[in-house]
Amino acid sequence: MPENTASEHVAASPPCGVFISYRRSDAGPYARLLKVQLDKYLPGMPVFMDLDSIEAGTDFADAIKAGIESSAILVALIGPKWLTIRDGKGRRRLDDPDDFVRFEIRTALEGGVRVIPVLVDSAKIPKREQLPADLATLARLNALQMSYERFEYDESRLIAVIRKALPQWPAKV
Numbered sequence: 001m002p003e004n005t006a007s008e009h010v011a012a013s014p015p016c017g018v019f020i021s022y023r024r025s026d027a028g029p030y031a032r033l034l035k036v037q038l039d040k041y042l043p044g045m046p047v048f049m050d051l052d053s054i055e056a057g058t059d060f061a062d063a064i065k066a067g068i069e070s071s072a073i074l075v076a077l078i079g080p081k082w083l084t085i086r087d088g089k090g091r092r093r094l095d096d097p098d099d100f101v102r103f104e105i106r107t108a109l110e111g112g113v114r115v116i117p118v119l120v121d122s123a124k125i126p127k128r129e130q131l132p133a134d135l136a137t138l139a140r141l142n143a144l145q146m147s148y149e150r151f152e153y154d155e156s157r158l159i160a161v162i163r164k165a166l167p168q169w170p171a172k173v
Contacts, residue, residue: 016045016046016070016071016072016166016168017045017046017047017048017070017071017072017166018038018045018046018047018048018071018073018074018075018166019048019067019068019071019073019074019104019108019113020034020035020047020048020074020077021074021075021076021077021101021104021105021108022076022077022079022101023077023079023081023082023101025081025085026077026078026079026080026081026082026085026120027077027078027079027082027120030077030079030118030146031049032049033151033155034075034077034155034158035047035049037155037159038159038162041159042159042162042163042166045166046070046071048067048068048070048071050064050100060100061100061103064100064103064104064107065107068104068107068108068111068113069107069111071108072113072114072165072166073113073114073115073116073162073165073166074104074105074108074113074114074115074116075116075118075162076104076105076116076117076118077118077120077146078118078119078120078123078125078126079120079121079123080120080121080122080123082094082101082123083126083130094131094132094135095132097132097134102132102134105138106134106135109134109135109137109138110134114165115137115138116141116143116144116158116161116162117138117141117142117143117144118143118144118145118146118158119143119144119145119146120147121146121147121148122147125138125139125141125143126138126139127139128140144157144158146158
């Protein structure tokens with residue numbers, strides 16, 4: 001019987017951390033505020049946000065995929081225009097299989113990453129028939145609300161859900 005090497009006995013680390021998915025023109029400021037709050041209340045926890053996490057000269061799609069694969073949670077910030085934003089040719093961006101937001105959520109759903117929809121500024125969860133087939137599951141996920149008026153309360157609820165899902169990240173003392 002061949003000898004086992006040390007690397008055969010080392011289990012891969014489970015995914016941890018949070019991936020923030022958002023459309024810049026729809027929920028960009030909320031994404032930035034959420035990143036700041038996650039860094040403050042869950043110090044040391046990896047938080048992936050495209051502007052901060054993807055270095056110049058890096059393949060965007062590869063970086064996103066790696067970020068999702070190393071995360072336990074994807075927070076999908078869904079603003080009022082998330083579903084209807086159009087590209088330069090007038091097509092709905094969500095209908096493009098290469099749309100980065102669609103790619104992020106699809107990759108998380110297919111990879112078993114917990115997706116938490118966060119409805120920004122009175123946005124509604126999209127109906128199944130409004131979504132591409134590869135995102136249809138999103139319509140069934142329980143969502144949290146986030147608004148300007150209640151931001152501190154809303155973000156504290158979201159952080160509590162994240163903390164419960166990732167108990168290895170205690171509250172900042």
